[in-house]
Amino acid sequence: MAKVLVSDSIDPVGVEILSQVAQVDVKTGLSAEEIIQIIPEYDALMLRSSTRVTKEIVEAGSKLQIIGRAGVGVDNIDVPAATRQGIIVVNSPEGNTIAAAEHALAMMLSLSRHIPNANQSVKANKWERNRFIGTEVYKKNLGVVGLGKIGSHVATVARSLGMKILAYDPFISKERADQLGCTLVDLELLFAESDFITLHVPKTAETQHLIGRETIAKMKPTVRIINCSRGGIIDELALIEALESGRIAGAALDVFEQEPLGESRLRELSNVILTPHLGASTTEAQVGVAVDVAEQIRDVLLGLPARSAVNIPGLTPDVMEKLRPYLQLAETMGNLVSQLAGGRCDSLNVRLQGELATKDSQPLVVAAIKGLLSQALRERVNYVNAAIEAKERGIRVIETRDASTRDYSGSIHLEANGSMGTHSVTGALLSTGEIRITDLDEFPINVPPSNHMLFTLHQDMPGIIGKIGALLGSFNVNIASMQVGRKIIRGDAVMALSLDDPLPEGLLSEITKVPGIRDAYTVKL
Numbered sequence: 001m002a003k004v005l006v007s008d009s010i011d012p013v014g015v016e017i018l019s020q021v022a023q024v025d026v027k028t029g030l031s032a033e034e035i036i037q038i039i040p041e042y043d044a045l046m047l048r049s050s051t052r053v054t055k056e057i058v059e060a061g062s063k064l065q066i067i068g069r070a071g072v073g074v075d076n077i078d079v080p081a082a083t084r085q086g087i088i089v090v091n092s093p094e095g096n097t098i099a100a101a102e103h104a105l106a107m108m109l110s111l112s113r114h115i116p117n118a119n120q121s122v123k124a125n126k127w128e129r130n131r132f133i134g135t136e137v138y139k140k141n142l143g144v145v146g147l148g149k150i151g152s153h154v155a156t157v158a159r160s161l162g163m164k165i166l167a168y169d170p171f172i173s174k175e176r177a178d179q180l181g182c183t184l185v186d187l188e189l190l191f192a193e194s195d196f197i198t199l200h201v202p203k204t205a206e207t208q209h210l211i212g213r214e215t216i217a218k219m220k221p222t223v224r225i226i227n228c229s230r231g232g233i234i235d236e237l238a239l240i241e242a243l244e245s246g247r248i249a250g251a252a253l254d255v256f257e258q259e260p261l262g263e264s265r266l267r268e269l270s271n272v273i274l275t276p277h278l279g280a281s282t283t284e285a286q287v288g289v290a291v292d293v294a295e296q297i298r299d300v301l302l303g304l305p306a307r308s309a310v311n312i313p314g315l316t317p318d319v320m321e322k323l324r325p326y327l328q329l330a331e332t333m334g335n336l337v338s339q340l341a342g343g344r345c346d347s348l349n350v351r352l353q354g355e356l357a358t359k360d361s362q363p364l365v366v367a368a369i370k371g372l373l374s375q376a377l378r379e380r381v382n383y384v385n386a387a388i389e390a391k392e393r394g395i396r397v398i399e400t401r402d403a404s405t406r407d408y409s410g411s412i413h414l415e416a417n418g419s420m421g422t423h424s425v426t427g428a429l430l431s432t433g434e435i436r437i438t439d440l441d442e443f444p445i446n447v448p449p450s451n452h453m454l455f456t457l458h459q460d461m462p463g464i465i466g467k468i469g470a471l472l473g474s475f476n477v478n479i480a481s482m483q484v485g486r487k488i489i490r491g492d493a494v495m496a497l498s499l500d501d502p503l504p505e506g507l508l509s510e511i512t513k514v515p516g517i518r519d520a521y522t523v524k525l
């Protein structure tokens with residue numbers, strides 16, 4: 001039975017789902033060293049934000065198939081290392097959207113009305129009505145940095161509070177911003193005009209210290225900043241100085257450069273509200289993310305695709321459903337062409353034809369690469385690491401798309417160039433879903449792939465087919481089917497044979513000695 005390690009606390013419903021297919025060990029609070037010790041036993045790892053999945057943990061996880069982050073941000077996982085190891089990384093892109101957005105809005109209103117301080121004051125037996133004069137958010141400018149799922153919900157609710165939304169997100173269209181009733185602006189303008197600024201971007205090299213000394217200098221002195229996205233997007237030291245000097249009016253932080261927050265002057269400031277990374281901490285969100293990620297881990301352990309893999313671009317369930325029959329075709333053609341090409345492959349041309357000539361068909365290119373590398377890497381290559389493995393081996397992959405159709409509604413043409421020359425194959429699907437090899441080295445054929453195949457390049461002349469048949473017969477090899485393809489009579493031709501048995505040692509070189517045979521290849525699919 002598969003084994004899953006759950007290294008942060010997750011809702012029990014997640015454990016229940018995982019238990020349908022695996023032995024589940026919930027072990028929270030482990031150090032990196034402790035995880036490295038035990039991770040080789042596990043097929044899957046599920047976590048929230050407390051576990052940091054380092055390269056060392058990934059590399060120690062020799063059996064790991066999948067790492068599931070019960071939340072959105074995967075910045076606590078070394079995704080490139082996982083990709084290189086062929087480990088799928090999944091998250092829950094929407095499970096905690098509402099929770100995080102509502103937390104940011106709660107922070108904004110708490111800041112504007114001094115709720116945490118007023119609460120403390122009343123609990124300390126005081127009645128300080130003049131000390132806690134707030135500001136309204138109505139008709140104020142809210143700067144939203146990152147207009148993705150959480151930022152959009154914040155913007156929608158804030159508009160209903162009567163706020164004007166200035167949004168910055170270089171990857172969002174004006175149409176989308178218009179739909180949400182937001183004005184897309186550049187960062188300069190957002191910083192200069194906002195009364196409240198809320199951050200909803202992932203942590204990346206570009207967003208690291210997006211708010212620092214220089215940017216704070218451009219803001220209104222009355223601005224209040226809310227960060228419920230990631231620590232490190234604000235330069236904490238610069239923020240502390242601005243809050244201490246009164247350069248800005250306030251801040252509300254759910255996330256920190258170091259978590260848990262250690263010694264920090266932030267704790268001493270009255271114009272700051274701090275929460276311990278609670279953005280996703282609602283009952284609803286915790287059930288949502290646990291179910292979402294546990295289901296994906298269960299599916300992957302059952303050999304099914306994951307719906308929110310962050311490191312398998314484009315392979316969503318919808319795309320998968322549409323492309324499923326062609327994925328097998330692409331992989332088989334990749335495997336076939338790599339065996340024909342023999343030695344080192346320098347480049348692979350992938351031409352997607354007919355109905356496959358769409359941008360959604362990108363996973364077919366990955367499937368072709370997976371097939372190409374399967375001889376060398378066996379089960380080590382998968383949809384996650386195929387592209388990176390090809391790149392690391394210096395194999396250039398060139399994709400072309402040709403929407404015109406010939407005999408089949410969609411076909412895949414692969415050409416491998418390598419140390420032993422160039423070979424090409426084309427494959428298509430019959431209406432029954434069966435695979436056909438329709439072209440070999442530009443010669444038209446029509447054969448189904450089979451476990452053991454023999455291909456020859458020969459001169460089209462009387463008797464040659466009989467000689468090959470007799471030779472195979474003398475070695476007790478049974479022929480299941482046979483096809484010849486040629487372009488001109490008595491010119492060059494190819495022969496494709498499906499065999500019931502593998503070719504015995506030495507037979508291939510005997511075949512190449514038959515007069516008229518130029519080359520012969522044995523292939524195992």
Ligand SMILES: NC(=O)C1=CN([C@@H]2O[C@H](COP(=O)(O)OP(=O)(O)OC[C@H]3O[C@@H](n4cnc5c(N)ncnc54)[C@H](O)[C@@H]3O)[C@@H](O)[C@H]2O)C=CC1
Pocket residue numbers: 071072073093096097100145146147148149150151168169170171172200201202203204206207228229230254255277278279280281
């Ligand atoms: N405090 C908490 O507990 C939680 C925090 N989060 C954080 O919130 C972040 C946002 O989550 P979602 O809205 O679900 O993600 P999302 O992917 O839907 O949205 C992120 C948006 O940021 C934009 N973006 C990326 N780089 C940018 C840049 N340099 N400048 C401006 N915009 C940029 C993207 O175009 C995208 O629209 C997550 O990455 C995560 O780190 C998410 C959930 C809970």
Ligand SMILES: O=C(O)CCC(=O)C(=O)O
Pocket residue numbers: 048049070071072073074096277278279280281
């Ligand atoms: O697991 C959590 O509570 C944190 C959620 C979070 O930060 C995220 O989903 O990105």
